[in-house]
Amino acid sequence: xxxxxxxxxxxxxxxxxxxxxxxxxxxxxxxxxxxxxxxxxxxxxxxxxxxxxxxxxxxxxxxxxxxxxxxxxxxxxxxxxxxxxxxxxxxxxxxxxxxxxxxxxxxxxxxxxxxxxxxxxxxxxxxxxxxxxxxxxxxxxxxxxxxxxxxxxxxxxxxxxxxxxxxxxxxxxxxxxxxxxxxxxxxxxxxxxxxxxxxxxxxxxxxxxxxxxxxxxxxxxxxxxxxxxxxxxxxxxxxxxxxxxxxxxxxxxxxxxxxxxxxxxxxxxxxxxxxxxxxxxxxxxxxxxxxxxxxxxxxxxxxxxxxxxxxxxxxxxxxxxxxxxxxxxxxxxxxxxxxxxxxxxxxxxxxxxxxxxxxxxxxxxxxxxxxxxxxxxxxxxxxxxxxxxxxxxxxxxxxxxxxxxxxxxxxxxxxxxxxxxxxxxxx
Numbered sequence: 495x496x497x498x499x500x501x502x503x504x505x506x507x508x509x510x511x512x513x514x515x516x517x518x519x520x521x522x523x524x525x526x527x528x529x530x531x532x533x534x535x536x537x538x539x540x541x542x543x544x545x546x547x548x549x550x551x552x553x554x555x556x557x558x559x560x561x562x563x564x565x566x567x568x569x570x571x572x573x574x575x576x577x578x579x580x581x582x583x584x585x586x587x588x589x590x591x592x593x594x595x596x597x598x599x600x601x602x603x604x605x606x607x608x609x610x611x612x613x614x615x616x617x618x619x620x621x622x623x624x625x626x627x628x629x630x631x632x633x634x635x636x637x638x639x640x641x642x643x644x645x646x647x648x649x650x651x652x653x654x655x656x657x658x659x660x661x662x663x664x665x666x667x668x669x670x671x672x673x674x675x676x677x678x679x680x681x682x683x684x685x686x687x688x689x690x691x692x693x694x695x696x697x698x699x700x701x702x703x704x705x706x707x708x709x710x711x712x713x714x715x716x717x718x719x720x721x722x723x724x725x726x727x728x729x730x731x732x733x734x735x736x737x738x739x740x741x742x743x744x745x746x747x748x749x750x751x752x753x754x755x756x757x758x759x760x761x762x763x764x765x766x767x768x769x770x771x772x773x774x775x776x777x778x779x780x781x782x783x784x785x786x787x788x789x790x791x792x793x794x795x796x797x798x799x800x801x802x803x804x805x806x807x808x809x810x811x812x813x814x815x816x817x818x819x820x821x822x823x824x825x826x827x828x829x830x831x832x833x834x835x836x837x838x839x840x841x842x843x844x845x846x847x848x849x850x851x852x853x854x855x856x857x858x859x860x861x862x863x864x865x866x867x868x869x870x871x872x873x874x875x876x877x878x879x880x881x882x883x884x885x886x887x888x889x890x891x892x893x894x895x896x897x898x899x900x901x902x903x904x905x906x907x908x909x910x911x912x913x914x915x916x917x918x919x920x921x
Contacts, residue, residue, distance in 0.1 A: 570693030575731040730857040742769035
């Protein structure tokens with residue numbers, strides 16, 4: 495029987511040469527254990543990332559759902575800023591702030607209701623008159639066409655052609671199916687108006703309480719800044735409304751003169767309509783304001799409607815590029831180009847609402863940030879005043895050189911300082 499040493503030597507000679515098995519690996523070929531695990535922070539990071547994505551999606555969805563409400567609240571806030579001076583004036587004389595706000599709103603609503611009632615009755619009477627006299631207008635148009643184009647049109651043929659046309663049938667069908675949509679839009683507009691009035695009433699009546707609540711969560715230094723920004727917003731919003739009211743007055747007077755010259759009935763009421771609607775309804779207000787005078791002028795003479803249209807277009811261009819920038823820069827204290835650009839930006843962001851509140855918002859922001867911008871004295875350089883520096887050559891006469899290098903108070907043509915000083919000296 496072979497000894498143990500001989501058996502071990504035979505086994506070593508029989509086994510193939512190779513590296514020793516790694517530490518911890520079973521010698522019998524069993525599957526290896528798990529390798530190094532994932533970092534402990536990775537699951538938490540994944541959960542945090544998913545939570546942030548879900549929160550962003552939820553916030554985006556909520557923002558889109560509440561966009562209408564937020565716009566209404568923004569309008570109500572600026573409306574409250576507009577009536578803040580009147581409410582504060584009445585409250586300073588002993589009236590309760592809530593009652594003072596109620597009186598201001600009541601006065602505004604009574605004025606608006608009276609104006610709408612007056613215009614409604616006037617418009618209804620003019621529509622009835624236009625319908626009654628429409629056959630005579632149609633006859634005059636047909637006679638004009640027959641006389642100038644040598645045709646033989648008749649009113650009966652025109653009426654039958656219109657009544658049997660496909661576009662009239664389609665228009666009646668679409669109007670019948672769109673009645674519910676119009677009703678829903680009217681109800682939605684009334685609800686939005688009620689929402690704006692309710693929020694603006696609370697903002698104006700509880701203005702001091704709102705300011706105290708906002709300041710209570712801020713340090714004293716920040717409280718002073720918030721109160722200053724609030725005061726600036728009130729001043730700028732009031733200035734903006736003042737400029738709008740002034741432009742409404744100018745527009746009303748201009749259109750009143752035109753309508754009186756054309757002998758259009760209800761000229762004073764139409765002038766007030768044009769002034770208010772064109773200034774306080776942005777974007778489409780001009781077209782709404784000009785449509786009613788054109789309609790009533792058409793009842794007097796169809797050519798008068800054309801003259802009204804031409805005047806409205808010309809005056810609108812004058813107002814947009816001359817009158818509005820000048821008045822806005824005076825009352826709201828912003829550059830005309832900034833005012834024009836803010837209206838465009840506000841329209842692109844929020845539509846008609848943005849166009850209405852863009853100027854007071856930008857004026858408030860500009861006035862508030864102006865206190866934190868450090869300014870320096872401007873150097874006394876001719877180029878600041880738009881004058882070029884003329885460099886006198888050494889070959890020019892001495893008299894011309896001395897004349898050009900005089901100071902402005904000495905009668906010289908340029909502010910260059912003494913001869914040879916800085917850029918003003920001869921080269």
